[in-house]
Amino acid sequence: MSGENVIGALNEPVAPRLESTSSLSSLRYRHSISDQRLSSPAIFGGERAHHLSRRRPKRYMAQGPSSMPEGHPFPIDADLSWRRIRYRISLEEAAVHTRRGILQHVGEIPFVALIDALIERDQVKAAEHLAEIAVAASGENPRLIALRELLSPPKLLSHGPAVEQDRRFETEWLKAHREDYRGQWVAVSERGLVAHARTLGDLLAAVGTVRRLERPLIYRFD
Amino acid sequence: MLHLAGEVFTKGGSRFEDTLPEGGEGSAKIFVKVIPGDLPVTIFAQLDTGAPWSIFDPEIAHALGVLDTEGEHVRIATRLGDKEGKLVRIRVTLPADVGLGVSLGFEATVFVTTDWPIGRNFIGYCGFVQGIRIALDPQNNVFYFGSY
Numbered sequence: 001m002s003g004e005n006v007i008g009a010l011n012e013p014v015a016p017r018l019e020s021t022s023s024l025s026s027l028r029y030r031h032s033i034s035d036q037r038l039s040s041p042a043i044f045g046g047e048r049a050h051h052l053s054r055r056r057p058k059r060y061m062a063q064g065p066s067s068m069p070e071g072h073p074f075p076i077d078a079d080l081s082w083r084r085i086r087y088r089i090s091l092e093e094a095a096v097h098t099r100r101g102i103l104q105h106v107g108e109i110p111f112v113a114l115i116d117a118l119i120e121r122d123q124v125k126a127a128e129h130l131a132e133i134a135v136a137a138s139g140e141n142p143r144l145i146a147l148r149e150l151l152s153p154p155k156l157l158s159h160g161p162a163v164e165q166d167r168r169f170e171t172e173w174l175k176a177h178r179e180d181y182r183g184q185w186v187a188v189s190e191r192g193l194v195a196h197a198r199t200l201g202d203l204l205a206a207v208g209t210v211r212r213l214e215r216p217l218i219y220r221f222d
Numbered sequence: 223m224l225h226l227a228g229e230v231f232t233k234g235g236s237r238f239e240d241t242l243p244e245g246g247e248g249s250a251k252i253f254v255k256v257i258p259g260d261l262p263v264t265i266f267a268q269l270d271t272g273a274p275w276s277i278f279d280p281e282i283a284h285a286l287g288v289l290d291t292e293g294e295h296v297r298i299a300t301r302l303g304d305k306e307g308k309l310v311r312i313r314v315t316l317p318a319d320v321g322l323g324v325s326l327g328f329e330a331t332v333f334v335t336t337d338w339p340i341g342r343n344f345i346g347y348c349g350f351v352q353g354i355r356i357a358l359d360p361q362n363n364v365f366y367f368g369s370y
Contacts, residue, residue, distance in 0.1 A: 116296055116297075119296045119297075119298060119309075120296065120297045120298065120299070120304075122274050122298075122299060124274055124348045143294075146294060147294055149311060150294055150309045150310075150311060150331050150349065151331070151348070151349070152331075152349070153349065153352050153353035154314075154328045154329060154330040154331070154349055154350055154352070154353035154354065155328055155329040155353070156326070156327075156328045156353075156369045156370075157313060157327045157328050157329055158326075158327040159233065159234075159324045159325065159326060159327070159369075160315070160324060160325040160326075160327055161318075161324065161325065162234070162317070162318035162319060162320045162321065162322060162323065162324060162325060163257075163317045163318070163320075163325055164236050164255055164264060164317040164318060164319045164320070164325075165319055165320055166237050166319060167237065167239070167255065167264075168237070171239055171243055174243030175243045175244075175245075178243055178244050185281075185341075187263060199281065200281035200282065200284070200285050200340075201281070201284070201285065204261065204262070204263070204285060207262060207263060208262065215257075215262060215263060215264055216263055216264070217255075217263070217264050217265075217266075218263045218264070218265055219242075219243060219265075219266065219341065220279075220281075220340050220341030221243075221244060221341075222244060222339075222341070
């Protein structure tokens with residue numbers, strides 16, 4: 001499966017894209033995978049269960065998705081052209097399918113590279129979804145778990161006391177002295193200059209030794 | 223503390239600056255106060271909800287110990303072009319000004335790279351703004367924030 005296919009599939013609009021309105025069963029699926037991808041050996045391990053030549057007869061299709069045999073992941077609508085159908089799979093369904101062994105060769109999918117490609121294209125939401133799927137499919141892969149963590153929303157750690165104050169004095173001081181400290185880091189508090197240094201490391205060392213109880217505002221002049 | 227439809231919306235606030243001490247910005251921006259990690263200092267970071275990622279300058283990242291350690295290497299598009307670096311998860315505090323509620327400490331995702339101007343820090347959407355509630359009072363330069 002190529003990166004282009006995955007990127008395209010994850011960025012399909014949520015609404016089902018069917019040429020006909022006769023398939024209620026297809027509404028169950030949210031992520032889009034083309035029939036070409038369904039037959040991809042990379043996803044389904046080369047099994048022929050979904051090949052065009054093995055379609056169910058029409059009389060069977062008419063009974064709806066609830067009558068599908070166990071293990072058949074995708075309901076079929078006989079009135080639709082196979083080549084036009086796009087199936088949609090939710091994250092939960094993807095996990096279920098994984099447990100059923102459909103993604104037998106999931107280890108061959110370069111999830112990390114695909115997620116990186118999505119990030120590079122600013123498709124962060126799709127990357128987040130793929131990371132969820134990848135972790136569900138791959139188990140305890142530490143790198144995928146780390147990626148999922150990085151792509152997740154921030155985690156609240158604590159509420160704390162108010163520790164800041166109006167910094168108008170400091171900003172005015174910085175504006176007044178911007179020519180004096182070109183190329184330097186400057187630490188300023190409500191009492192004026194605390195320290196200045198060429199590197200942040202040196203500045204932090206100076207701040208730590210000068211006034212430990214204050215939290216100065218720091219700024220780096222170009 | 224702000225309320226929305228009777229519910230608490232934000233619990234803290236701090237005054238923001240709309241220009242840097244050096245100037246140079248074409249128009250007013252929003253520079254909010256941030257405490258990166260456990261550093262004993264406060265920095266200004268530009269709030270940019272249109273940016274996908276938050277970015278801390280390389281010296282801040284080095285001081286936090288995340289620039290030279292292992293991380294997930296990625297390439298992202300920034301206002302300064304495509305940059306290669308790492309996404310890291312670090313503790314960040316949005317400090318409240320005295321009298322404006324409580325500070326908010328959380329673990330956020332930040333992009334760090336050596337290929338970035340020193341002193342330029344940004345707060346972007348993914349891994350940061352997406353998980354907090356914010357409100358602005360532009361007439362009084364107050365940035366309100368809260369958690370879900």
